[in-house]
Amino acid sequence: MNAKSDAATERIALLEALRNDQKTWNVLAPRYGVTNPNPPWKTSLIAMCDCLAASGALPVLERRQAEDELSNSIYSNVPAPERQLLALVHIMLKRGLVTESELVSRISAVRARLESA
Amino acid sequence: MSNAHSHGDGSEHPAAPMVEEITDFEVLEIAVRELAIEHGLFTADDHRRFTEWAESIGPAAGSRLVAKAWTDPAFKARVLEDAVAACKEIGIDWAEPTGFGTPSDYMNLRVLEDTPTLHHVIVCTLCSCYPRPLLGMSPEWYRTTNYRRRLVRWPRQVLAEFGLILPPEVEVRVEDSNQKCRFMVLPMRPAGTENWTEEQLAEIVTRDCMIGVALPRPGRTADIHPVQKARRPVKRTSHPPETAHERKK
Amino acid sequence: MARSRSPKNPQRPAGKARFKVGDRVRVKDLPNLFYSRTQMYVRGVVGTIAACTYQDVIPEDEAFNRDGQLEQYYIVRFRQKDLWPEYPFDNDTVQTESPERWLEPA
Numbered sequence: 001m002n003a004k005s006d007a008a009t010e011r012i013a014l015l016e017a018l019r020n021d022q023k024t025w026n027v028l029a030p031r032y033g034v035t036n037p038n039p040p041w042k043t044s045l046i047a048m049c050d051c052l053a054a055s056g057a058l059p060v061l062e063r064r065q066a067e068d069e070l071s072n073s074i075y076s077n078v079p080a081p082e083r084q085l086l087a088l089v090h091i092m093l094k095r096g097l098v099t100e101s102e103l104v105s106r107i108s109a110v111r112a113r114l115e116s117a
Numbered sequence: 118m119s120n121a122h123s124h125g126d127g128s129e130h131p132a133a134p135m136v137e138e139i140t141d142f143e144v145l146e147i148a149v150r151e152l153a154i155e156h157g158l159f160t161a162d163d164h165r166r167f168t169e170w171a172e173s174i175g176p177a178a179g180s181r182l183v184a185k186a187w188t189d190p191a192f193k194a195r196v197l198e199d200a201v202a203a204c205k206e207i208g209i210d211w212a213e214p215t216g217f218g219t220p221s222d223y224m225n226l227r228v229l230e231d232t233p234t235l236h237h238v239i240v241c242t243l244c245s246c247y248p249r250p251l252l253g254m255s256p257e258w259y260r261t262t263n264y265r266r267r268l269v270r271w272p273r274q275v276l277a278e279f280g281l282i283l284p285p286e287v288e289v290r291v292e293d294s295n296q297k298c299r300f301m302v303l304p305m306r307p308a309g310t311e312n313w314t315e316e317q318l319a320e321i322v323t324r325d326c327m328i329g330v331a332l333p334r335p336g337r338t339a340d341i342h343p344v345q346k347a348r349r350p351v352k353r354t355s356h357p358p359e360t361a362h363e364r365k366k
Numbered sequence: 367m368a369r370s371r372s373p374k375n376p377q378r379p380a381g382k383a384r385f386k387v388g389d390r391v392r393v394k395d396l397p398n399l400f401y402s403r404t405q406m407y408v409r410g411v412v413g414t415i416a417a418c419t420y421q422d423v424i425p426e427d428e429a430f431n432r433d434g435q436l437e438q439y440y441i442v443r444f445r446q447k448d449l450w451p452e453y454p455f456d457n458d459t460v461q462t463e464s465p466e467r468w469l470e471p472a
């Protein structure tokens with residue numbers, strides 16, 4: 001093993017299904033007349049990266065190297081904040097920090113919760 | 118959802134527009150965070166503290182530091198001697214939010230003073246290390262491999278793409294934040310700002326001036342970049358173009 | 367929360383700094399063990415100590431969370447011309463940080 005990250009650049013079905021270039025912030029914000037350059041979840045994403053690094057679960061340098069690889073390959077066409085999110089989840093799945101099956105069911109649960117509110 | 122909300126005092130004003138749909142990206146961020154918390158990778162309270170901290174930071178703190186250093190020589194001396202301690206004088210504590218900083222903002226800050234013969238510019242060639250407590254989140258271009266690889270190799274070309282062309286006799290010093298020091302540039306106070314207040318001065322000290330890709334000047338109060346597609350990094354064996362005018366249209 | 371700084375992991379301070387400001391040093395070309403923060407572009411190149419900064423664990427250890435021995439860090443200044451012979455401006459420099467074990471007297 002060397003500095004090359006273990007986040008192999010093979011696609012993950014779940015994340016491929018989620019990426020939708022009509023729903024990224026750079027498309028949605030002007031559609032709704034929103035001027036904030038970043039989606040509301042961006043800060044939470046940054047905090048998540050910091051928390052994972054602080055606890056040792058995913059050190060900064062390893063995350064950034066894997067993120068760079070993914071940003072230059074699978075997710076190269078995705079705009080910045082969405083790309084960062086997809087890359088982080090990709091790395092977490094590859095490392096087994098979360099599993100694809102539990103993430104699939106959690107996504108449904110979260111959506112149901114948000115839509116019922 | 119109504120486009121206006123009441124303040125209870127009878128006044129109403131239109132609410133800022135919102136994106137009125139729940140995207141898969143938003144759902145994904147929440148879902149993965151909940152699972153990470155349930156797996157014990159971090160706690161909800163850790164996340165709340167880091168979010169609160171991330172929302173509190175921005176380049177205004179760095180601007181204040183520079184403006185104060187320009188007007189108060191004793192403060193400037195303290196900044197150059199022990200920048201982390203000097204930051205406390207302007208209300209920035211590098212120990213936040215954990216008591217010992219964040220995993221990427223160690224408590225080692227050095228402020229790099231420009232002179233008529235020395236210009237600093239910062240980069241992190243490894244990832245995107247950045248003095249977040251003073252400057253907030255790094256701009257997207259700072260994170261690109263384009264900037265990170267080329268700044269070390271062809272700094273004057275990259276600076277020219279930002280519109281900054283320096284005479285050959287000025288030493289361009291690239292500072293790579295590849296370990297645990299974080300850096301910020303203390304630019305020279307421009308002519309035409311005599312008798313300005315600290316508040317006035319702070320307005321022209323934009324983020325780019327503290328990264329070192331721009332110089333402060335009266336009337337320049339915002340960083341505006343023409344949209345540019347990242348080019349492939351220059352290979353080690355290739356030669357630089359004589360001048361860099363790709364970006365200057 | 368940051369394990370490498372937790373009081374549960376006592377750290378042993380480094381001895382006296384081996385280099386001082388102005389010393390000429392060469393960056394060793396060690397094999398990349400796991401996640402090194404010493405970039406390829408300075409390996410084998412001679413530079414000058416610009417500052418003795420702080421003591422900390424070295425990142426290769428940190429990646430394993432093996433806390434303990436602290437090491438002196440330095441900022442090293444390189445002439446661009448020493449890094450890339452065809453570099454066109456004589457005065458320009460690059461500074462990087464390095465832990466002591468990556469440096470040898472030049």
